Amino acid sequence: MKKISPVLILALALFVSCNSSKETKTAMTNPFLKPYETPFEVPPFNEIEIEHYLPAVAEGIEQQQEEIEAITSNAEDPTFENTILALDHSGILLDRVTTVFYNLNSANTNPDMQALAREITPKVTAHSDNIMLNSALFKRVKAVYDKRASFNLNHEQLRLVEKFYKDFERNGANLSAEDQEKLRGLNQELSNLSLKFGENLLAETNKNFRLVIEDEADLSGLPEGVVAAAAEEAEKAEMSGKWVFTLQKPSLIPFLQYADNRDLREEIYRGYFMRGNNDNEFDNKEVLAKMVELRDERAKLLGYTNHAAYIIDNNMAKTPENVYDFLQKLWTPALEVAKKERDEMQAIINREGGKFELKSWDWWYYAEKLRKEKYDLDESEIKPYFSLDNVREGVFYVCNQLYGIQFERREDIPVYHPEAEAWEVKEADGSHVGVLYMDFHPRDGKRVGAWNTGYRRQAYKEGKKIYPVTSIVCNFTRSAGDAPALLNFDEVQTFFHEFGHALHGLFTDGPYRRTAGRVPRDFVELPSQIMENWAAEPEVLKVYAKHYQTGEAIPDALVQKLVNSGHFNQGFATVEYLAASLLDMDWHTQPFNGDVLAFEKTSMDRFGLIDEIIPRYRSTYFSHIFAGGYSAGYYVYIWAGVLDTDAFAAFKESGDLFNPELAAKFRTLLAKSGSDEGMTIYRNFRGQDPSTEYLLEKRGLK
Ligand SMILES: [Zn+2]
Secondary structure (H helix, E strand, O other): OOOOOHHHHHHHHHHHHHOOHHHHHHHHHOHHHOOOOOHHHOOOOOOOOHHHHHHHHHHHHHHHHHHHHHHHOOOOOOOHHHHHHHHHOOOHHHHHHHHHHHHHHHHOOOHHHHHHHHHHHHHHHHHHHHHHOOHHHHHHHHHHHHOHHHHOOOHHHHHHHHHHHHHHHHOOOOOOHHHHHHHHHHHHHHHHHHHHHHHHHHHHHHOOOOEEEOOHHHHOOOOHHHHHHHHHHHHHOOOOOOEEEOOOHHHHHHHHHHOOOHHHHHHHHHHHHOOOOOOOOOOOHHHHHHHHHHHHHHHHHOOOOOHHHHHHOOOOOOOHHHHHHHHHHHHHHHHHHHHHHHHHHHHHHHHOOOOOOOOHHHHHHHHHHHHHHHHOOOHHHHHHHOEHHHHHHHHHHHHHHHHOOEEEEOOOOOOOOOOOEEEEEEOOOOOEEEEEEEEOOOOOOOOOOOEEEEEEOOEEEOOEEEOOEEEEEOOOOOOOOOOOOEOOHHHHHHHHHHHHHHHHHHHOOOOOOOOOOOOOOOOOOHHHHHHHHHHHOHHHHHHHOEOOOOOOEOOHHHHHHHHHHOOOOHHHHHHHHHHHHHHHHHHOOOOOOOOHHHHHHHHHHHHOOOOOOOOOOOHHHOHHHHOOOOOOOOOHHHHHHHHHHHHHHHHHHOOOOOOHHHHHHHHHHHHOOOOOOHHHHHHHHHOOOOOOHHHHHHOOOO
């Protein structure tokens, strides 16, 4: 926390003499630049005004520049304390402002905030680039790194040194000036191409294709709501009286699922899977070919065999070979089940007298028929058991059973929006754990989806613990009429999921900011996904899934239906996902001769993908890897899936879903998550390597 220094007071005094009083008042009263005088020192949301951000960011940047300057100008030889620890302690004010700013820009934004984001982001990015490219700073970090064995450091201190050193190294700090120039050029070109890829894809998705239906007979099979949405879409496109379907998932998927007209299903699905591959101005083949080439060049410049090796080196998996082995273990059984699903659907076609072979655009349609036959689960039957209040009680119950923690609603803690709730999290003995905000429903200014974020990470200051402040933001169905908000089961799982991330933040306990709770991408979803397992356990459902009117616990038959529905179409879902993961890995490890389509075909043939399934993303619209940050990393979702099912199996196999000994160990895993390699942390909990068997079992793939 920043105390106003004498120098700053002097600066403010000068400020008074030569600036308008309004600006001066802002600087004097800027809540970011004073200690927070709120319960648990949470951000004083009621005092923060939009004009406070920019000056506070500027002050934060300047302060960190001074902190870095103090490190590099130190006359003493570099040591752990005067270099590594000092670096770890730098930038606290900037952190404090930007977390509030970016969190609110997601959860409660408006055009002014968005405009401000466009101003703040480049400043913050340039500032962090300046630190990473500061050669005097790197020289000192490297000096400590090279002599780290001689400093008598403990394990966690050594890890801190290595992490910082690697940050610099991966950003090219070890390269010659000439190569650094080259690297900057590659990064720039790659970020332009990635932008281009995304823009092309946007145009191909939203502009270049739509399915216009004029004959009502072609709507056969589609539910009323889907038809109404299509009529609305037509209205928007000034085609009143017709029906328009687009390549957006909410329009595309129901059409594939329900439309009886097979030719039209083919037409829209082709529109979807040909995106970026139409040899027009928005074609992505050349863009991605260039990206693959440049990424390979950059990886080699930085001393790695290929781009996947560069990316995965930082992850729990460590090497591309480990990822391939892992994916292959799931691929073979999943493909077997997908083939069975295909055969079951072909049998329906034959039975109905259809004289054709199932194609990729038929999958959703016949899967839906199969679902009705085998797993019929009616959402309206389920929802009354999942009122938001009951689900929240269910989450609290699971946390209390596992960790003994308690939750108290606090009306005295400031919130950033009237709908956000503040809760104090306490240990069994009443001592403070942290503050948790929950903000459940959609509104203007909140982005879509659900997420967990922090307003303050756990830290230590002069040996004293700083407690975390975390937040869950969702877009759950609102209440309608007299009924409370009732969640569907996806939303229930989302709630448990985000709560798992929140627990990770609340339990983190590490001495250094660079490492505490900082886990690789293929570890991040373990704490969250494991919570979904408790949400779906019959024993737990009986406790919290109670009818909002009668208070009666969910009947066994419904529980069974919920459990069964978890197996529906899992061969397809897993294969579709794994195919994209393997394609991603191939793009970043295998030799490429410039022909994108041939590469994709060779890759998929290599694994024996069946024609009836197309990878969830084909190369020309694989935005996760060519326009997002998931290159050589699309595998992480299922990697975490294996970890969470394996970890949960430990509880189940112990015969006690809330086994106190295991819960204590899992809490240690969360608390110490950044202090060592991901796999080591995991083994410390489980006593062995994770096994893929439990995931296969959960999805009905074995
Ligand atoms: Zn998550």
